Amino acid sequence: MATYSGPARLTLVDGTQVSGMASLSTNQRGGLDSWGGTFRPDQVSDEIRNAGDGLSLELPYDQTGSVSVTGVRKLLATQILVSLTGSGPAPF
Template sequence: MTTYSGPARLILPDGTPFAGMASLSTNYSGGQTTWSGTFRPNQATAELQDVSDELRLELPYEQTGAVAVTGVRKFLASQVMMSLAGRGPAPF
């Protein structure tokens, strides 16, 4: 299992970036490697909470991976935690 925890940017389909912190890991099951994790944006906006697919997650050094949002839950009073499912190769 490979992991990454640190700064990241979630890029919407229209190119709008949202900075935040990501916690990601790879999973090996049935001969296949997948990746998933969470993303906590620095600012939670209504626009960001309505997204689900065709997103990119950018890590430092311009490493990017396609992701889908599988869930959004409130985190503290003014923040959200987004569950992500990676698509394709992991960027870490």
């Protein structure tokens, strides 16, 4: 299992880029490789609260992966935690 925890940038369907912190890991179940984790944006907006499929997550050194939002939950009054599922090869 590979992991990544650190800065990341989520690109929404409309091209808006949102900086934040990601915590990601790979999973191996029944011969299938998958990856996912969470993303905590620096700034909260309606666009990120309502995000769905067709997004990309960029890690340092131009490593990018395709992701879908599987859930959003409130952490504090001004913070949210976005659950992500990756598709394709993990960028870490």
